[in-house]
Amino acid sequence: MPRSSDRAGAPALAWETLLPLGDDAAPLRDRLERSIRDAVHHGLLPAGSSLPPSRVLAETLGVSRWVVTETYGQLVAEGFLEAVVGSGTRVPLHPARIPDAAAAALAPVSLRGDYRRPRFDLGPGIPDLRHVPRARWADAMRRAFDALPDGELMVIDPLGHPLARSAVADYLSRSRRAVAAPDDVVITHGATDGMTAVVAGLRAAGHRSLLVEDPSWGRLREVAASAGLTPVPVPVDESGVDVDRLVQAADRTGARAALITPAHQFPLGAALSPARREAIVRWARAVDGVLIEDDYDAEFRYDRRPIAALQGLAPEHVVLVGSLSKSMAQAFGLGWAVMPAELRRRIRLADRPRPSVLDQVALARFITSGDLERHLRAARGRFRRRRAALLAAFDRELPGLAVTGIAAGMHAMLELPTGVAARDVRHAASALEVAVSDLARYRATATTDADALVVGYGNLSDALVDEAVARLAAAIREAEVTGARRRDRAVEA
Ligand SMILES: Cc1ncc(COP(=O)(O)O)c(C=O)c1O
Numbered sequence: 001m002p003r004s005s006d007r008a009g010a011p012a013l014a015w016e017t018l019l020p021l022g023d024d025a026a027p028l029r030d031r032l033e034r035s036i037r038d039a040v041h042h043g044l045l046p047a048g049s050s051l052p053p054s055r056v057l058a059e060t061l062g063v064s065r066w067v068v069t070e071t072y073g074q075l076v077a078e079g080f081l082e083a084v085v086g087s088g089t090r091v092p093l094h095p096a097r098i099p100d101a102a103a104a105a106l107a108p109v110s111l112r113g114d115y116r117r118p119r120f121d122l123g124p125g126i127p128d129l130r131h132v133p134r135a136r137w138a139d140a141m142r143r144a145f146d147a148l149p150d151g152e153l154m155v156i157d158p159l160g161h162p163l164a165r166s167a168v169a170d171y172l173s174r175s176r177r178a179v180a181a182p183d184d185v186v187i188t189h190g191a192t193d194g195m196t197a198v199v200a201g202l203r204a205a206g207h208r209s210l211l212v213e214d215p216s217w218g219r220l221r222e223v224a225a226s227a228g229l230t231p232v233p234v235p236v237d238e239s240g241v242d243v244d245r246l247v248q249a250a251d252r253t254g255a256r257a258a259l260i261t262p263a264h265q266f267p268l269g270a271a272l273s274p275a276r277r278e279a280i281v282r283w284a285r286a287v288d289g290v291l292i293e294d295d296y297d298a299e300f301r302y303d304r305r306p307i308a309a310l311q312g313l314a315p316e317h318v319v320l321v322g323s324l325s326k327s328m329a330q331a332f333g334l335g336w337a338v339m340p341a342e343l344r345r346r347i348r349l350a351d352r353p354r355p356s357v358l359d360q361v362a363l364a365r366f367i368t369s370g371d372l373e374r375h376l377r378a379a380r381g382r383f384r385r386r387r388a389a390l391l392a393a394f395d396r397e398l399p400g401l402a403v404t405g406i407a408a409g410m411h412a413m414l415e416l417p418t419g420v421a422a423r424d425v426r427h428a429a430s431a432l433e434v435a436v437s438d439l440a441r442y443r444a445t446a447t448t449d450a451d452a453l454v455v456g457y458g459n460l461s462d463a464l465v466d467e468a469v470a471r472l473a474a475a476i477r478e479a480e481v482t483g484a485r486r487r488d489r490a491v492e493a
Contacts, residue, residue, distance in 0.1 A: 012050070014050060021061060028063050045091050122437075169184065176320070187354075210231055212259050215439060258289070269411065
């Protein structure tokens, strides 16, 4: 298949393509013809792209216009190029004369495998990619760009554009009860980027370890470790991170900083209990410590209003980290971190790669216009209904298996029958086009606890919920058989 450089099918302008003529003795016309053929074969002039008008190319190359019109004419006569009324000369969409080998080089640039989502997407933490508000974002981007004074195309504040910092501060104060003035906000590329800055600041302030929930998202543990902070795992139960054990681990290791997910523990799905919220803040104050609050999907609560951010209880000890990755999509590459001034001063923010000013002003516009909150309201309704449909399907297809986690976010935990290995379920599910994750993947330490699945529903089409669960149930039955066979073989051996 030819590669079209524009997915919508509009001809792409390839006027800037360099067409070297070489310096051999061949006539100019032949050299230009060879150069165009080479450029097409190597995909520099993709299928469907428009070549420069003959006058423009003649000027660029410093040759007579006749050389160009003759060359174009020859290639059009062969069917290698086509002349389209109104669009000039272009590479055909379906090249007839390109030899197979060259046509293969024009094959679509395929996306890396992990970007292609499976048909039955039960991967956790993936938002509804079909409902990303593309048009509203594009509108915010255009309006914000139109309104951006020329001078600000040069001003790049390492902490973020003032409009974005102010819009995010207002949004978080409103929706998360955060205590945040614009100056407290740093605009980031997302939670991982925010975390990278924060752990660098902690390291600079003398921290050597970081208390982390076990289980938790491994990526942020890795970020801490690569900054030189040793992760210290702390167990989690149905009331969130075990604060007594956290204090013990802190006393043992001297750790004075912790990374937590109080609104919705990832992946177990608990909310930190009110008593533990108070206890952890008390601890942070007592040791002059820092709590990093990963507020990754807190906007999505279905049985009550979202719990306020912990940051609002102790802004001088809590860093609130958030992003658009769950509420919109990771592709936006935008997030924020609300930090105490003391920590902000420690971070060499000027050295950080900064999000584009255009993206930042678009974010500001998207928030101040109310579009973010409109989108969140609609997404919340969709996720609430989908979660209910998923739990009903679990009930029908997998009666007796416990589903845990509060009614929030975009995932639920599904217990597995005794003797069924999550790994076997994942493999069997994958053969049925179902992607699902398991708890072991998020553990910081090995455990003998029962296996469980982390089942996401953010990116699962409503129409496929029942079928996805039926396939998952089939995969669990198959894994049961696999497990039984394995045990039989072990007994025989
Ligand atoms: C627990 C948790 N926090 C935060 C994030 C968001 O990270 P980022 O904003 O870097 O995409 C994720 C994404 O998968 C996550 O699982």
